[in-house]
Amino acid sequence: MTDIFDVPGWIILSSRLDTGIRTIEAEYAPPLQECTKCGVLGRLYRHGTKVVRYRDSPIQDVHVQLAATVQRYRCRECGGTSLQALAGVDTARRMTQRCIRYIKAHCLRDSFSRLSEKIGCDEKTIRNIAGHYVTELAGSFQVYLPNWLGIDEVYIAGAWRCVLIDIGRNIPIDVLPDRGEHTLADWLHRFDDRSTTHGVVTNMQAPYSQMANALLPAAPVVIDKSHVFQMLNYSVDKAPTRLGEEALRFRQEFYALYDRSKMEVIPALEAWEEAVTSSPLQRYFRELLSALKVWHEQILAYFDHPITHGYTEVLNSMAKELNRAGRGYSFDVQRARLLFSRSAHTSSPTGNSDLALGCSKPTN
Numbered sequence: 213m214t215d216i217f218d219v220p221g222w223i224i225l226s227s228r229l230d231t232g233i234r235t236i237e238a239e240y241a242p243p244l245q246e247c248t249k250c251g252v253l254g255r256l257y258r259h260g261t262k263v264v265r266y267r268d269s270p271i272q273d274v275h276v277q278l279a280a281t282v283q284r285y286r287c288r289e290c291g292g293t294s295l296q297a298l299a300g301v302d303t304a305r306r307m308t309q310r311c312i313r314y315i316k317a318h319c320l321r322d323s324f325s326r327l328s329e330k331i332g333c334d335e336k337t338i339r340n341i342a343g344h345y346v347t348e349l350a351g352s353f354q355v356y357l358p359n360w361l362g363i364d365e366v367y368i369a370g371a372w373r374c375v376l377i378d379i380g381r382n383i384p385i386d387v388l389p390d391r392g393e394h395t396l397a398d399w400l401h402r403f404d405d406r407s408t409t410h411g412v413v414t415n416m417q418a419p420y421s422q423m424a425n426a427l428l429p430a431a432p433v434v435i436d437k438s439h440v441f442q443m444l445n446y447s448v449d450k451a452p453t454r455l456g457e458e459a460l461r462f463r464q465e466f467y468a469l470y471d472r473s474k475m476e477v478i479p480a481l482e483a484w485e486e487a488v489t490s491s492p493l494q495r496y497f498r499e500l501l502s503a504l505k506v507w508h509e510q511i512l513a514y515f516d517h518p519i520t521h522g523y524t525e526v527l528n529s530m531a532k533e534l535n536r537a538g539r540g541y542s543f544d545v546q547r548a549r550l551l552f553s554r555s556a557h558t559s560s561p562t563g564n565s566d567l568a569l570g571c572s573k574p575t576n
């Protein structure tokens with residue numbers, strides 16, 4: 213138990229456990245040399261002590277506090293009093309630095325309220341430390357343009373945000389504060405050389421494909437099949453019960469189209485559209501039929517580049533992560549949870565050269 217504080221200079225005097233809280237009494241050996249009021253050296257004399265409590269990182273489910281006996285000094289020169297300077301503690305936060313490290317290591321995974329309960333401090337302190345940490349991580353975060361770029365959106369902290377996905381690696385690479393075209397354009401403009409991107413996978417939001425066409429002109433735009441299926445399911449769900457069987461049949465036929473080659477799918481899709489258009493279900497499938505016209509080229513581009521497998525996986529895992537974390541977190545924190553929680557725990561957030569390269573092949 214004596215090694216618990218792990219910072220040289222500290223002497224553990226005692227350690228006791230009562231009613232769920234462990235108190236470590238300790239003192240710090242190195243004396244203060246310089247007056248904190250006038251800065252003069254070697255003119256201090258001891259002037260009593262004071263016990264200051266610092267919150268420490270928990271051990272299992274036990275709260276830990278450091279009760280430090282701190283030396284007070286008076287200055288012969290200016291008469292002012294100073295407190296001993298302590299290593300390993302954050303005096304402003306009344307916390308050991310080890311506890312702050314603990315919060316940083318857990319705040320992107322655990323909820324702030326649970327973390328505050330575990331440590332025994334208030335939630336505001338956690339939010340504050342996490343906020344600084346997120347800014348720190350965001351500052352050292354390097355974005356890159358992947359070979360296959362996914363552009364989609366997720367609902368975070370009360371608004372829709374644009375998500376950029378590395379399709380080859382199935383990871384989100386950035387989350388933008390909104391889904392406006394200027395925000396996306398600014399993001400793409402950060403890369404001088406955009407020729408490394410082979411293609412863009414996106415949903416049926418016009419601004420995304422427009423931006424992709426304008427700023428990544430050589431990259432084909434592929435509509436992710438899950439978005440097409442979503443529209444299909446929406447149509448089927450709207451169909452009245454008496455036409456339910458026929459609606460289900462149209463759905464099965466449509467799914468089956470995605471097993472075909474591009475050569476086969478073009479006439480088959482046309483036949484499917486004709487069959488739906490001439491059926492009483494036409495009005496329920498109107499949106500899908502219209503999307504199939506407007507996004508014809510991009511929807512068919514899937515058959516040249518059937519790479520959307522990881523894409524929906526990323527979106528689903530992001531949704532899961534957001535649900536798990538719970539509501540009430542700022543956009544910055546949620547963004548950090550999505551982007552940094554993986555790297556923050558496996559490697560240093562700054563030295564992520566592996567991520568910065570981003571030269572991966574799309575998975576077919």
Ligand SMILES: [Zn+2]
Pocket residue numbers: 247248249250251252287288289290291292
């Ligand atoms: Zn002084």
